[in-house]
Amino acid sequence: MSSAVEKTSSPVFEPFTLPSGSTLPNRLVKAAMEENMASRGQVPGKPLFELYRRWSEGGAGLLITGNVMVHAEALTGPAGVVLDAGSPLEPFREWASAAKSGGARVWMQINHPGRQVGADMPGVAWGPSAVRVDVGKNSKRFAVPVEMSPRRIEETVARFAETARRAEEAGFDGVEVHAAHGYLLSQFLSPLANRREDRWGGSLENRARLLLDVVRAVRAVVAPGFAVAVKLNSADFQRGGFDADDAASVIAMLAPLGVDLVELSGGSYESPAMTGRSGDDRTRAREAYFLTLAEQLVRTSALPLMLTGGVVRRPVAEEVLASGVELVGMGSALAVDPGLPAKWRYDAAAKVELEPVRIGDKAVASAAGMARVRRQLRRVGAGRRTKPGVDPKLALVVETVLQAVALRRYRGWLRGRAV
Numbered sequence: 001m002s003s004a005v006e007k008t009s010s011p012v013f014e015p016f017t018l019p020s021g022s023t024l025p026n027r028l029v030k031a032a033m034e035e036n037m038a039s040r041g042q043v044p045g046k047p048l049f050e051l052y053r054r055w056s057e058g059g060a061g062l063l064i065t066g067n068v069m070v071h072a073e074a075l076t077g078p079a080g081v082v083l084d085a086g087s088p089l090e091p092f093r094e095w096a097s098a099a100k101s102g103g104a105r106v107w108m109q110i111n112h113p114g115r116q117v118g119a120d121m122p123g124v125a126w127g128p129s130a131v132r133v134d135v136g137k138n139s140k141r142f143a144v145p146v147e148m149s150p151r152r153i154e155e156t157v158a159r160f161a162e163t164a165r166r167a168e169e170a171g172f173d174g175v176e177v178h179a180a181h182g183y184l185l186s187q188f189l190s191p192l193a194n195r196r197e198d199r200w201g202g203s204l205e206n207r208a209r210l211l212l213d214v215v216r217a218v219r220a221v222v223a224p225g226f227a228v229a230v231k232l233n234s235a236d237f238q239r240g241g242f243d244a245d246d247a248a249s250v251i252a253m254l255a256p257l258g259v260d261l262v263e264l265s266g267g268s269y270e271s272p273a274m275t276g277r278s279g280d281d282r283t284r285a286r287e288a289y290f291l292t293l294a295e296q297l298v299r300t301s302a303l304p305l306m307l308t309g310g311v312v313r314r315p316v317a318e319e320v321l322a323s324g325v326e327l328v329g330m331g332s333a334l335a336v337d338p339g340l341p342a343k344w345r346y347d348a349a350a351k352v353e354l355e356p357v358r359i360g361d362k363a364v365a366s367a368a369g370m371a372r373v374r375r376q377l378r379r380v381g382a383g384r385r386t387k388p389g390v391d392p393k394l395a396l397v398v399e400t401v402l403q404a405v406a407l408r409r410y411r412g413w414l415r416g417r418a419v
Helices: 002-008 046-057 090-100 136-141 150-170 184-189 209-221 244-257 291-298 314-322 332-336 340-344 362-381 392-418
Strands: 028-030 062-064 105-111 174-179 227-233 261-265 305-308 327-330
Touching: 046 062, 046 090, 046 362, 090 105, 090 150, 105 150, 105 227, 136 362, 150 174, 150 209, 174 184, 174 209, 184 209, 209 227, 209 244, 227 244, 244 261, 244 291, 261 291, 261 327, 291 305, 291 314, 314 327, 327 332, 332 340, 332 362, 362 392
Parallel strands: 028 062, 028 327, 062 105, 105 174, 174 227, 227 261, 261 305, 305 327
Antiparallel strands: none
């Protein structure tokens, strides 16, 4: 008995109470991964319910959904989930219920892609400035964005608030505002993507205005005990872009606004550090890609921090917590083994392994790596075992076919909504 107790003793299993008052059962978080698994009508369905039921049973204390779109005409992919004023709420209630069925808490990540929209997607491609995503020869895959007007900016703030309000109504325990990975709020923060000369551009205070307005609007429409978190890049890993000093300043701006947690990640489609492929040594020094930068930020942060990126072993999760970070986010590891946190209670050496993606073009390599992960999510959602050894190139081909089918369905749905 004493041996079993010794095996389960770890700071990763200690509860954590958020500033808003709610308590998470432990320090392990299923971080957001873009599932691209929406059912007809861009709502969650049985595959997502099963996937989140498995994760809830798997031992993580908090599940954060893949990004849910606040604007039906702006999706990161054609199989994305949308929650806006016109969405039916019952599927979201069932999603929240499945995610909490095993004892986990669940937050909805809410997002707007901005300019990171495929050129073949219907709808809109907006950005702080008319600056296209630059991924070299693959840039043509992305739409040419339109610079947002002040009215569109204000409408977008209202969309985030409405999605958060409805997420709470559906039974979610919180929301995470996505301001990382080169999506819209991250674009406004970046001096490379944001070349405006009005009140939303120029100084960091102006570039952060949209994010701060979104957080204020969200906090104003949800209950005091409903969690509000922000996902923020620790750095963009691009010369002249958003950096760790900027991140520290933005965290300080968020501190008085009722934010419960800041999740640190990094990169964008242009420099995909979130997949471990930025080329920056700071993402290769450890299994936890962004720990070096997190150690820098934790010294000045007035808010609890969560770190996501590459954690697959319990000792590394413990190293993250020892740095002063409060929560450990896990993505790909839980796609491969949804029950890994529960295994860590009895086997500190349990881990998962994914072979590196050996493709020279970093944009293609990032896409193939994410396709391999989503292949695992679809298998779990179908009640099957994962198959992490699948060839990433094959996974990308299969996903391309699935995306084409989803795109036709999304086009029809969007036309029907406009009638």
